[in-house]
């Protein structure tokens with residue numbers, strides 16, 4: 001019997017997006033049956049699959065508890081439910097910073113908590129969030145706008161993440177480094193997602209993605225992020241089917257972690273040439289045989 005893989009998406013994107021929709025074909029070439037299913041489709045028996053791979057389950061931020069319960073109910077999930085639980089709340093950034101990882105300065109503000117806004121520009125975003133939704137950029141000269149956004153997040157019982165705005169994102173974007181089964185696969189660059197609060201043009205900046213061959217210090221920093229994470233979670237790197245490390249450069253040019261994506265990352269396949277998708281299919285095969 002050929003192994004069966006279910007690729008988990010959300011009901012709004014029944015066959016995921018253009019980046020991922022060719023994955024079943026890439027897996028079929030390696031003798032793996034794969035199909036798209038919505039994670040919350042009650043008609044699907046997730047227990048029958050040899051592996052369930054989280055891909056585009058991007059509707060979880062407003063129903064995280066339900067999503068995590070579902071993750072825990074799936075016998076063979078990549079990445080594992082415990083990893084997803086840890087990784088879907090950006091408070092992991094503070095844990096990694098405490099372990100010595102270079103992280104964008106991150107302050108968590110729980111509902112009812114007080115905050116001292118960073119000087120200059122800063123970002124307020126939900127600790128459980130994806131796709132830049134409900135993330136906004138503010139300036140310390142107009143704190144009322146930030147106060148209102150914080151109040152709005154808190155009114156929905158959401159913890160906020162406050163970070164200084166990293167200006168390097170406007171100059172060079174953030175670099176995403178993708179690892180498959182713990183081994184570096186490819187990189188790409190994502191342009192700025194948050195419009196400046198002083199930008200009067202009225203134009204929203206679109207998510208500009210481009211291929212990248214990350215500099216050695218970025219690759220080294222990403223390796224360090226993965227090693228520290230795996231030690232913390234008591235995992236070996238090969239247990240992570242995929243990992244995406246998003247880095248920006250700080251004021252002194254040092255690599256800083258903006259986000260570690262172990263749950264449902266876009267993997268930038270369209271930016272990287274066909275090989276990356278083939279490596280992903282191979283990684284799934286390798287994972288099936290663990």
Ligand SMILES: Nc1ncnc2c1ncn2[C@@H]1O[C@H](COP(=O)(O)OP(=O)(O)O)[C@@H](O)[C@H]1O
Pocket residue numbers: 104123125129130131132133135163164165166167169174190191192193194258259
């Ligand atoms: N501190 C920051 N400095 C500069 N840009 C930021 C910062 N935080 C977020 N952004 C912008 O907002 C986008 C979304 O934020 P991110 O932390 O990656 O959350 P998510 O992707 O989970 O929504 C980033 O890709 C980046 O463009």
Ligand SMILES: [Mg+2]
Pocket residue numbers: 131132246259
């Ligand atoms: Mg991100």
